[in-house]
Amino acid sequence: MVVPAFADDAAGLLRTAMRSRGMTCYLEPKFLYNSKMAQAVVPPDFAVPFGKARVRREGKDLTVLAYGTPVHFALEAAEKLEKEGKSVEVVDLRSLSPLDTEAIVASVKKTHRCLVAHEDKVFGGFGGELAALVGEQCFAWLDAPVARVGSEFTPVGFNRILERATLPNTAKVLEAMRKVLAF
């Protein structure tokens, strides 16, 4: 189960999926198809192994675990917080199953705070799994409860106002980051 957020990972994960045995569920964030922020240099024959997260931005005060489009929200929000003197690490999971538990744990033990950002519903979403994992494996290192930001518990309405109210965005991720940092 893989979810790329950048063009290079889109290519690399697709190559691995097409060469691997068995089924790969490849989630394509169509919002990113022609988005400038998802553009990347793609090296020849690039391949991304399953179960390898990628630290898209290094930081020391807070770890954001994200995949798909919210990786970009997290990067934008981290940029803003840097101006306020806060250093945020953004871990792009890229692969949900297998999951790079090692990279997640290493990052949280370093920053002592964790926010999960995804487009999934917060209630019953995959972030609950991530929060539990961090709680179980990093409890003694945490300075704040693991927080989550994602979609509201309701279907996505077609009107843009309804859509915006439901889905996460950079402002919502920024607000969630601030809350975890302020705890």
Add this chain to the structure above:
Amino acid sequence: MSLDTPTLVRAAINALAAEQAAGTGDHATMPMAQPRKPGKEDLAGMYRLMHLGRVLDDKAPNYLKQAIGWSYHAPSAGHDGIQLALGLSFRPGLDYLFPYYRDMTTCLAAGLTPEEIILNGISKKTDAASGGRHMSNHFAKPAIGIQNVSSLTGNHTQHAAGLGRAVKHYQSRAIVYCSQGESSLSEGYCYEAIVGADKERLPVVFVVQDNGYGISVPKRDQAANEFLCDNFKGLPNLRILKCDGLDVLDSLAAMDEAIAHVASGAGPAMVYATCVRIGSHSNSDKHEWYRDEAELAAAKAADPLPRFRAHCLANGLTEAELKAIETANAAEYDAASTRAIQAPDPEGASIHDFVLPEPWVGERYPDGLHQEKGTPISFITALNQTLKEEFRHNPDTFIWGQDMANKEKGGIFNVSKGMQQEFGEGRVFNAPSPRTSSSARRTASPVSTTRSGSWWRAPSSPTTSGPPPSRSWRPATSTGGPMASSVPTSRSAWHRGATSAAASTTRRTSKPG
């Protein structure tokens, strides 16, 4: 590096090449559509199988009563004629058979031993279907081409149609058999599969066993037609043959005609066999609650086994010879049952085996990181470029789905743009409907790719959540084929981003196996 493990299709092609060289095993060389007149030896062999199937069918409930297993058993009694005919038509190691859960006699006649039947029934480690992972009465033996992929009624029509596409693409003479009950024809995915097979003239024989009920639901609640095959009468390439499923010779004649039609390349066939259900739907059902005594007596009176026994007696076999067969069958059953009960059980620790299939591991980018400099490209360009590179790299790749390719159009978002021009219509093609991606799941190759379907999660869930586990975990093998199913997610692209009309797409790669 290309995928080097032979697929079942390739194995079958190789087996076929050997058979063709030897001048045997080819349906095209058989006299076609001639009613069979089996000799005494043939009749004896057929009676042995039909009787042995019944012995197993009658004994199966005992294992549950003794708390040994077989907690799901759907009796085959009353379907014996068509099941024997279907099993005998199947050529082990060459053809493919997708049976349903009532097909015990089919599987016995197709090449499973009584011991293998019981090993599946009581969920042993050595069960050829799944090592005890799949339900009982879900018989399979992938080594000879018998697959049992899903318990969802009629779901395997899709696998059969997809595999038929593979057989056709690789120019094999194999025939794909798919068997199901009449009520499962009401499933939407059966329509997709049968219409798709008709459209592409795929070498699939759909065998429909009509016993009048879907569990307790009478046939009249399924459709207005008395014979549900008539729902498919408008399909131009599908040959529909009705037969008496109680009568093995009539069923064999229908099978022969179906096979001749399919082998000619004219299209798929549907053999619609009228049966009776002598028992309940399964051991979870109690048919006395909805069938009266007269109906049950009539079903019992129509039992194919004594009917065929009488035919054998009238055509050269003696009472003593039939008795000898029955005695030998009872002994064979006893020996098989003893061995099966003593067979090893699966170990609890094995539950984690084959959950995630072995991924391909490249050497160049061990962590999936790089420091490449150059011109950035968009996400969609990266997808299109990589698809093309992989299609050049591996000729056994396919991509299909709704709106895949039509002249300059290449997918709803142009992800597959230019692919049909470069790789041809044999590898890049439209599927008949948004959801028929799933109908071609078992497609033509080691790797195939599908783009389709906005509504992957809900309406298609039987086809997406049913079969994939069956591809590696349930058969307890690591041989599940490559299959990348991509589901565009996230924010409504109806408003943004896309220059073309927006929808979502699914990509899926698959191989027969």
